[in-house]
Amino acid sequence: MKFLREFKEFAVKGNMMDMAIGIIIGAAFNKLIDVLVKKVFMPPLSLMTDGLNFQDKKYVLRDAIINSNGEITVQEVAIEYGILFETFLDFLIVGLTVFIVVKGMNRLRKKAQDPKNKVVATPKDIELLSQLTELMEEQNNLLKNKP
Known part of the structure; x- marks a missing residue:
């Protein structure tokens, strides 16, 4: 079974x-x-x-x-x-x-996973991780600049 x-x-x-x-x-x-x-x-x-x-x-x-x-x-x-x-x-x-096929597929995958590339729709999980990374960098900069 x-x-x-x-x-x-x-x-x-x-x-x-x-x-x-x-x-x-x-x-x-x-x-x-x-x-x-x-x-x-x-x-x-x-x-x-x-x-x-x-x-x-x-x-x-x-x-x-x-x-x-x-x-x-x-x-x-x-x-x-x-x-x-x-x-x-x-x-x-x-x-x-x-x-050649794998190289082309990898190029397309990189474009799709690049959150800054607006030509190709980025998957939601990559987009959310990118936003999370930006927020963490912003938070770290605020903490560094705090006296």
Whole structure:
């Protein structure tokens, strides 16, 4: 019973919905980045390197062995560094995009929390704390100036 009550509190607080939304957006973002790297960045890079396809680049440790019937009896063993390069490019694009989004969100949050900025509506709790701080400074100045 305690477990169900804790789960209900977790779901009602919105944590579960926030996680679900984040996972859905993350999956869609992953598809977008995958297409961006494979269909937008890699073709010009391949063209600049004289038609080199990075996805096919590998270092073969052991060649495949084919019998007289043309069947593969022993699989090829290879280090596929081309796919690693594409995945690394994916990671860099995702990291840069997340950095830009977080930087923009932080800038908006700072503007919203600045009580002196009248362009963006300041949350009431920040506004009240700012007023309280001003009153305390005023009170301290009066106490300092009292003989």
